[in-house]
Amino acid sequence: MSSSDASKEASAAGTFNTGHPEVLVTTMNDIPGYEVLEIYGTIFGITVRSRNVFANIGAGLKSLVGGELKALSRNIETARVSAVDRLVGHAMGLHANANSSLNVSVPVIAMRFDTSNGGADGNQIAVTAYGTACRIRKLDAPPATAPKA
Numbered sequence: 001m002s003s004s005d006a007s008k009e010a011s012a013a014g015t016f017n018t019g020h021p022e023v024l025v026t027t028m029n030d031i032p033g034y035e036v037l038e039i040y041g042t043i044f045g046i047t048v049r050s051r052n053v054f055a056n057i058g059a060g061l062k063s064l065v066g067g068e069l070k071a072l073s074r075n076i077e078t079a080r081v082s083a084v085d086r087l088v089g090h091a092m093g094l095h096a097n098a099n100s101s102l103n104v105s106v107p108v109i110a111m112r113f114d115t116s117n118g119g120a121d122g123n124q125i126a127v128t129a130y131g132t133a134c135r136i137r138k139l140d141a142p143p144a145t146a147p148k149a
Contacts, residue, residue, distance in 0.1 A: 023088045024107035025131065031109065033139055040094050040106060040133040045086030049079045050124045076125060080113060083129035087111070094133050106133045 091106045111131035118124045
């Protein structure tokens with residue numbers, strides 16, 4: 001990744017799903033004003049990130065005096081954005097296989113994150129975004145026909 005790509009990604013940290021706003025991603029189990037018609041299943045977006053050795057040395061020194069490790073916080077935020085982007089990609093793939101004549105996306109409800117450290121030196125961070133892909137209908141809209149498999 002080039003430095004300009006890294007800075008774009010870092011500046012986007014904390015802003016989820018800007019690439020495909022037609023895919024609704026929510027942590028709610030229900031969407032007000034909508035009815036869940038069908039559950040497609042659990043979908044995931046996973047990323048694993050590592051920091052360079054100099055950043056690790058700096059973080060080690062910072063931890064001696066305490067305080068926020070801002071570079072690590074940015075790394076985690078960027079990983080969360082990547083994980084959600086991959087989750088949205090999975091939802092878009094499901095939409096491509098659904099009845100596209102309905103012209104609606106596959107929303108993701110009950111989205112959550114899971115984070116863990118790993119690697120031989122413990123300096124890698126894995127972030128998983130997961131949720132439930134479903135088909136919805138606006139409550140005041142006529143019932144839609146089920147998508148063909």
